[in-house]
Every structure is written in structure tokens, then in C-alpha cells.
Amino acid sequence: MSDHPDAYELLKKIIHLSTIPLPIKDKLDQMLQAINEAFGADQTLLLRQEKIVENGFLWRLALEKKPFWIEEESSLPQEKLHPKEKEFLRPPFACLPLFDKDTFQGTLYIGFPRNRTLSPQEMDLLVLVTKEMGEAIQLSHLQQKVGQTSSELTALHEMGKVATSTLKLEELLESIVKTGLKILRAKGGVLRVEDKTTKELKVQWSFGDYPQHPLDEKIAKRVLMTQTPFLLNHSGKDNPILSILCVPLRSKEGILGTLAFYDKETDPSKFDETDFQILLTMASQMSFAIENALTHYETSQLAWENEKRVRELTILWELSKALLTTVNFEHIIQMTLTAITIGAGLGFNRAMLFMVSEKSRSLEGTMAVGPDNAEEAGRIWTTLSKEKGILSDLIGNLHRSKDKNSALNAMVKGIQIPLELEDCILSKTVLEGRPFNIRFPHSEGAWNHTKCERGCHLSSEVGCHVGEHMSQDPKVYSFATVPLWGKGKVIGVILVDNLYNQNPITDEDIQILTMFSTQAGLAIENAILYRNLEEVHQRLKETQTFLVHQEKMAALGELSSTVAHEIRNPLVSIGGFARRLYRSIPDETPEKRYTQTIMIEVSRLERILSDLLDYTQKEPLTFGEVDLREILEESFSMVSKELNGGEVELTKEYSEGIPKVKGDHRQLIQVFSNLFNNAYEAMKGKGKFSLRVLPVAKNGSTFVRIEVEDTGSGIDPENLHNIFNPFYSTKESGLGLGLPLVYKIIASHQGQIEVDNRPGEGVTFIITLPAARKEEKK
């Protein structure tokens, strides 16, 4: 080692060191060592700017901005030395200020052995070396700055990508946290958003288990409140969080939430100022993206709602249009229920209609549309999804579907619920006139408290019927009811459910169903009015026909009495003289048979005449309390006298306590003798004839039921509807006035007549007559 350095070698080394890619600290260390060696110095130090005591000796030398050579202890101004400086300043030494451009970086201090002097050339060399070192520092500063800028730029770029990649809020929030984690190389992150209504700060997306940390939420709340970013480097050893970065997310309208990151993955795991700056930049940039996403979310929400509204209105319009195509009640209600269940309509699984009956003060199951079971549901939905067309046409054409014969329809038609039964949800819907959305049961324990009288699980009569599956398989069953409004009053209830796909029924579903029900209610009411009108019209027509018939009968009656009178007198003499002849003619002669024929034919004509007169005469009724047993026996004796029994087996059953009936004795005898006569004629002298009389109670009144049964040929079904029409006879003799007369008399007694016809086996006529009232007996 020479005392005099080789200037060339040293400069070569220094320049080489300044250009190789080494951390600046290592570079400077090696440079110092090279200087130390080259000058044969005792100590070569780089005193960084921050280590130089302010206003100390070195400080003042630095201000001079030039190199100094201190050779003697005496040249040191002792009074100006800082105690720290006194410790290491050992002359002879050189000290040279080190500048990075104009910024003072520090001082190069070189302590030499005693008696060593420094030539001006050596001093120049040191100046050159110092300059080179300054440049090396400057370069490294530049490199560092570029690196930082570039990583900031990368972060910004990453964020920019995230900000523009999606407008979906949730995706955006997730990306923000993920990108932040990547850029900051953090171990965890939490993004919180403030709920506008509840003012609660909710974790929207998080990574790592930091949201559980007690400090985490406190810090987030503080950042939200103060709207100030927060950096904490915790030093406690027990605390698992070492470093926290938390910044507010702002928007134009105010604060949105907070974004926090925890613990760097590197060692030490502390965040530095750079990270903090990056996060701030990131947060401000992201706030805009979040705001955009929020706006987009709100806009799309609005658009979606609008679209939905339009779709709903379209459906309603289509459905209303369909309802306008007919006034037929059955058709309208079927369309209504179909519209509610069809997928392109309101899309419920099943719909049931119950109409209010004012007369019985009850709800009567009217119609139901929906599959009977899950398999059928699947089949129907598959078929329907393939059908395309305008909804109104679809519904209009569906009315002839087989739904009318479904088990569900049959079941619903059998339901009758008194309106007084206020516990029943259906009655309640009518009485309160508002919809109900029922999710059943509300809780698991509720099952035990919800059995109706029949023991089903739906605290409602209707549950027994529509929720019949529940008893075997208790699960949540949702249904909803809406009232059907006519003009100013509830005319019925629609019950809907989603039994098969278990879709929840939302309030919006109810809303649109209510809207549709209002339309349907009016249409149904119109149909009812129209139906009533038609009924009245029909009754009027019937009355008219009846009156015309009555008039005809009256005219016929008048005519026939005149004719009968004119014919009967000659018949009496013809028949009478024939009888006289018959008696005078000896037996076994042809003349005897001729006269007998005249007699028989005259008898037949006479019988026809009396039938005709009986039917047409307006004979006044003399009502009294009559004993049916007496009347039946009397009628029976009249018939059996004529028919002489034959091989007819006869049974008569009179129940005990048969009340008397109010009636015309003679006319009732006509009724039963006619019926008995027909029965005997039908059996042609062979068979079983049964007569049963029993009291029956119906609608709180007592009636007497008389059954006349024979085992004859029965009535040809073709003729059945004509048997009570006058002049309709299948018998060889007779005008066909027997049964019409029976009918006429029974009707005038407020009675009823039914026919149980068994072609080829026989026929039973069932007559019901009202019993005489007890008050009248007294």
C-alpha cells in the first residue's frame, strides 16, 4: 500500500462502483474502502447529512461548500467543536462536502496517520472522488424515485383497470380489495360500506380474519367519522396487528365507506409512507368508480323496475282484453283462473275461486285451475312453455281445457264455508276486503296450534282441502288470498299457491294479483249480471210457454167438454143398447161377439173421454188434511178390482208416524190409482209391486215420501222426458193423459215427483208431499 495513491486506479474503481447495480449503501461502503486503501488512511467515513450536528464544526465547513485539510490539533477551533465531534475528529484529516446537485448530502471524512500530509494533487483527486460519490447518490435517488413512481403508476393502472372492468357494484368492491392486496402486498383487507338508511357500517368484502379484530371496526368507524386517513404501526408484541392502513371512500355526496389493509407480507410487515400515499391515490380513484357503479346500479334498478312495470301492465292489458271477449260466466272465471296460473300470465301454480253466496251467507267453491300433482304440473309447464302467441289469445283458447274435470276442481266445488267462520282465511278476506299472504307455519312450534276443527294444519277450513298433503308431510306451505271486488262489495275470493315449485309469494305478486283481480272482479260481476238476466229471460220464456200451454189447455178443456158431452150421450145409448142386445142374443152366436166388441170399444171411448175431461177440467181443489194411508188403500182397491190381482206379488210398507198431508182427497186418489194402474199394466199381470210410505225431513220441514215400484219393463229412455207431457202415450189405448194429470195434481199440491227408471227392470215413481203443518192441526 503506497502513501500516494494511484489516481487513475482509484478513479477507475470509483466510476466502476458507481455504475454497477448495487444498493447505494453497499456502493458507498465499497467506495469508502477503496479511498481508504488508496490513500492509506486510518478511517474513511461518509457522515450523512442527518448525522452532522447542526451548527457544529463540520456543519459550518459544509456551508463553505469546499474541501478542508486540518493538519494540526491546534488548527481545530476547540470552542466550536461539538462534544460528539471532539470524539472522532483526529487530525490530520480531510473533510469534503458531498452534494447531490445542490443538495448537501453529507461530508466525506478521511482520517490520516500522523505526519501525513496531503498534496494539492491528492486533494484534487479527493474532490473528484467526492463528486463521483455525490453523483452515485444522486443516481440512486433518481432510481429510487423512478421505482416508486413506476410502482405507483402500476397501482394506478391496476386500479384503473378495476374501475373500468365492471359496473357491477359487488364485483367492483371485490376487485378493489383484491387489487389493493396485490399492490400493497398486504396480508388482509376489509372494505366497508355505509348503509344509507340505517347508517350502519357493513363489511362488504374482506380478506383474512381482520374484521373479527376489535381494533378493526373501531378504526373504520373513526375514519368514517373524521373522514381522515389513518396509518398505525403498532409496536406491541402481543398484538397480532402490526400495521394498519385505513382510508375513507368518498363520493360527491359524501362518504361511502372505508377501505383498510393490514400487515405487509414483507419483513418488516409495516406499511410506509409510500404505501399510504398509494392507498390514498387508490381510494380517491376508486371512490369515483364506486360512485359510478352505484349510479349504474340505481339506474339499472330503475330501468329494471320500469321494464317490470311495463311487462306487468302488458300482462294486465292482455288479460283484460281476453276477459272482454265473453260474458259467459263459466268462461270468464276459467279465463281468470287460467290467467293467474299460466306462466306468461301471473304464473302461480294453482288458483281457486270461491264466490260469495248472499243467500246462504257463505263462500262456495266455484272453480279451480291447476295440476292435480307434481308430475302433471311438470307436464303442463313443458307443454305451455312451447306455446307461443299473444297472451290474450292463449287464454281465450284455453277455456276448453280439461281442467274442468280435474280432481282439484271437483274438490274445490265441494267446499262451502260460512262467512261467520271468521277464523277461516277465506271468510276473513271477504269480511276485511284485503289480501292475505300466508306463509305457513310461521314457526316450527306453530304446527301444534294451528289445527282447525277438522284437525288439519291450516287454522283455516280451506286448509283441510287445499293443504291436504300437509298432514302427511308437514312443511312450509305458502298461499295468498285476494278479495274479488264487484261494484262496492266483495263478490268472491281467489286463493293462489305455489304448491309445486315452492316459489315464495312476494308482496309484488300480491300487488299485481290484486290489480288483476279488480279487473276480473268487474268482468265476473258483469257475467253474473248477464247470467241473471239470462235466467230471468229464461224464466220469462218458461212462464210464457206455461201460460200458452195453460191457455191451450183451457181452450182444449172447453172444446173437449163440449165435444165430450156431445159424444158421450150417443156413446151411452150405443153402449146401452149394445148391452141390451148382448143380453138378448143367445150365447155362441157370432152376433153375440159383435155386440160384445161394440160394448168393449164403447167402454174404451168412455175411458178416454173421462181422462180427457179429468185433465182439462178446472176442478176446484178442496184441500183438507188427508190420511195418505186411507187414500192409498182406496186407490188400491179401485185398481185391484179392475185387474183381479194376477200373479203380482204385493208389498206395502207404511212407516210409523206418517203425518197427514194437506190435499184434495179425490184428486190424490186419481194420482195413485193412475200410478198403480200404470204399474200393473207395465207388469202385465206378473211381477213385484211395492208401495212404501215414509216421512222425511228436508230443510227443516217434514214431507211424506211415497214410492211406487214395479218390476215391469221400465220406460224407454227415449220417452222418459215426455212422460209428463199430455197426449204422449206409448200405450195402445189411452190418450196419454194419466201421468200428466198425476203431475198436474202433485204440482198443485206443492209436491214433487221423481222417476227412478230402470229400463227392462222396472220403474219407481217417488212422490213427495209436504206434511200438513202442526199449527194447522191445532
Next chain:
Amino acid sequence: MKKILIVDDEESIRFLYTEELEEDGFSVEVAKNGEEALEKVSIFKPDLITLDIKMPGMDGIETLKRIRELDRKLPIIMCSAYGEYKQDLTTWASDAYIVKCADLTELKTTIRKLLGLL
């Protein structure tokens, strides 16, 4: 021999009844309307009258009333070709009502009953 007056506007009926009743041993007189019947009641003094209801001029009902004014107890059988008067006749104090029929059994039975021959 009991005397029976037959009142009927139909010639053939009068003829038939006369033949039948005379054969049964009654003395028979006929009248073809109400007026004639009233005359014959005073002259012939019948024990029983068969009186047709529907007759031209004075009908059977009017005739019945007039006869009853003369004789309240004389048995009278009302005869008709149709049966609508049945209810009323009981209140009009006739003794019987018969729907005319070729078979005279009912008529004859009623006559015998009213004359106390049965």
C-alpha cells in the same frame, strides 16, 4: 110399482133408460126439458127423478131448484155427460150424482138404493 121420471134432452138416452128401467119393473115417464119436467112432476108424481144437467133452455140445475121448491124430499139423481159439477151438487140438495155411462149398473144401483129397494 115405483114411478121414475127421466129428464133428458137426448132422445136416445130417454129411450135407453125407459127400456132398461121398464124391464126392471119401473113405471117410466120422460120429459125432454126442464119445463116439461116441472109439469110432469105435478101430473105424474114420480117416486124418483133422473135429471140431466146440460139441457137447452132451463138446465138441470135450475130445474132441480124448482122441483125442490115443490117437493123437498123427492129423490133426484143428477146425471151428466161430464163430471165437473160434483162438488156443487151435494150442496144443491140432489140425492146423487152420476156420470152417464153405457153401463147402467151404477145408475140402477143408485135408484134402488134411493127407493129403499136394496
